[in-house]
Amino acid sequence: MDPETKAKIARQFIEAIPFSRALNMKLDEIGNGVAMISMPYDERLIGDAHRGVIHGGAISALMDTCGGAAVVSHPESPGGTATIDLRIDYMRAATPHSRIIARAECYHITRSVAFVSAVALNEGEEAPIATAKGAFTVDPSRKGKG
Amino acid sequence: MPRSAPEPVQVVKQRRDAALRSLVEGVPYISFLGIEVERHGDELTAKLNYDEKLIGNPLLPAIHGGVTASFLEVTAMVEIMWATLWDDLEAGKIDAESLTSGAVRWPKTIDFTVDYLRTGLPRDAYARARVVRSGRRYGSVHVEAWQDNRERPIAQASCHFLMPRREPIDGAN
Numbered sequence: 001m002d003p004e005t006k007a008k009i010a011r012q013f014i015e016a017i018p019f020s021r022a023l024n025m026k027l028d029e030i031g032n033g034v035a036m037i038s039m040p041y042d043e044r045l046i047g048d049a050h051r052g053v054i055h056g057g058a059i060s061a062l063m064d065t066c067g068g069a070a071v072v073s074h075p076e077s078p079g080g081t082a083t084i085d086l087r088i089d090y091m092r093a094a095t096p097h098s099r100i101i102a103r104a105e106c107y108h109i110t111r112s113v114a115f116v117s118a119v120a121l122n123e124g125e126e127a128p129i130a131t132a133k134g135a136f137t138v139d140p141s142r143k144g145k146g
Numbered sequence: 147m148p149r150s151a152p153e154p155v156q157v158v159k160q161r162r163d164a165a166l167r168s169l170v171e172g173v174p175y176i177s178f179l180g181i182e183v184e185r186h187g188d189e190l191t192a193k194l195n196y197d198e199k200l201i202g203n204p205l206l207p208a209i210h211g212g213v214t215a216s217f218l219e220v221t222a223m224v225e226i227m228w229a230t231l232w233d234d235l236e237a238g239k240i241d242a243e244s245l246t247s248g249a250v251r252w253p254k255t256i257d258f259t260v261d262y263l264r265t266g267l268p269r270d271a272y273a274r275a276r277v278v279r280s281g282r283r284y285g286s287v288h289v290e291a292w293q294d295n296r297e298r299p300i301a302q303a304s305c306h307f308l309m310p311r312r313e314p315i316d317g318a319n
Contacts, residue, residue, distance in 0.1 A: 018201040019210035046174040048252060055175035056255045057219045061212020065202075068211075082203075083211040087259040 006073065007031050014069055023058065025065060033077075033106035035069035037062060038123070041097045052096040056130070060088050062102045063118045063132045070104040071114040071136045077106075078140035081114060086134035092127060099123040106136075114138050164242035165235050166190075169227060172250055176220055179213065183224055188232055192221040194271040194291075201268065209266030214291060217273055218303040219258055222287040225275035226253055226307055253285060253307035260303040267293055271300065278304075285309055 011027045014020055014037070023045070029036040039062055047055025064083055071081040094100055104118035118132040162185060170176055170183050180195040194200075194217045202210025227250075234240045275289035285307040290299045 016204070017210065018199050018204065019213055020202075022199040044174055044178040049172055049174065050249070050251075055173070055216070055220075056258065057179075057212070057216025058175060060215040060219065060258065060260075061210065064212040064215060065210075082208075082265075083260075083262050085259065085261045086211075086215065087257065088215075089257045090255050093254075 003031055010035075010069060010073055013072075014065065017065070019061065020065055023061060025062065027069065028101070030069055030073045033070055033074035033109070034104070035066050035073055036101060036103045037066040037069060038099055038101040040099050048093070051093065053093040054096075054100070056088070056090050059090075059094060059100065059102075059120050059130050060086070060132075062100060063088065063104065063120055063130065064134075066102040066104040067106075067116040067118050067132065067134050067136060070106040070116055070118075071109070071138070074106045074109050074114065076109050077114065077138060080139045081136045082139065084113070084135040084137055086132055088130055088132045090130045092129055094120075094129045095122045095125065098125070100129065104132075109138060112138055161235065161241070165231070165240075165245055166228070168242040168245035169231075169250060170224065172246055173220075173252075175216070176224075179216060179220070181217060181220055183221075188228070190221075190225055190228055190274070192217065192224065192273045192275075194273070196269050196271075198268075206265060207268050209268065209271070211260075211262060211266075214262065214266050214271070214301045215258070215260045215303070217271060218260060218275075218289045218291055218301060219255060219305065221273040221291070222275045222289040222303065222305050223252060223255070223307070225289070226277050226280060226285045226287050226309075229277045229280060230309070251310035253309050256284070256306040256308050258303060258305040260301055262301050264298060264300045266300050269293055272296075281309070283309055 045058040108115040114136040273291040278286040
């Protein structure tokens with residue numbers, strides 16, 4: 001499969017995931033083990049009502065989805081993946097009313113495990129909101145992201 | 147010193163349930179995910195009510211890993227908050243009204259590590275957290291989620307929190 005077709009399929013697949021849709025995630029870039037997914041500010045996702053800050057869990061969900069997409073897009077990935085573990089470090093509160101962008105990279109892959117690092121930022125800002133590191137399964141028998 | 151009569155059960159339950167409700171209802175993301183928190187004495191059990199929007203893999207189908215992570219983080223956060231408030235709540239120093247939306251200073255998550263142990267099936271899930279250590283500045287919490295069988299967790303997590311600075315009561319430090 002050529003990279004362009006693969007990217008197109010990945011986009012359709014990720015944007016069809018019910019929870020990604022619920023969070024209005026948009027696949028901005030994908031290919032060669034790197035993915036970028038963003039989501040808009042949404043009042044339903046607020047964790048700190050006093051400051052209007054989005055809950056860390058929603059950012060975890062964005063980075064997890066992005067990590068899975070990065071794995072699937074790796075040239076050596078046979079198809080499906082699921083998260084084995086994920087560690088997220090929260091550096092600061094997400095800026096209210098601002099779009100959140102995650103970038104994930106699958107920096108190493110074996111026949112069984114894919115290693116991923118990810119970062120989440122506000123659009124137009126440089127300081128990371130959170131960073132993540134995770135291990136994902138490499139599983140030809142299962143399709144999609146669990 | 148003569149012992150005072152124990153409080154009527156309704157008074158005790160009303161106070162605790164109202165405080166918990168205020169705390170949980172003040173967080174929009176908790177209701178967005180469909181999480182409820184049940185209480186028995188001081189023990190909390192969070193319940194994730196299944197909904198189609200929580201699916202991450204429509205082919206299996208399975209609950210989204212981000213939903214599971216969020217469920218665990220919410221449970222851990224409510225637990226450490228609840229544990230921190232308990233003594234003041236029981237002593238009558240705080241009430242449900244002081245815990246309403248926007249008035250609560252939640253601990254901030256420093257880091258969060260989640261292990262996915264089994265596929266989250268398309269049905270309700272439960273979680274309980276244990277405060278491993280709660281200090282003045284930092285807290286450490288372990289949390290587990292399961293579905294049909296408590297002995298077969300679907301995920302576990304450990305998280306560190308930065309505790310909110312506590313307001314000195316009556317100007318004392």
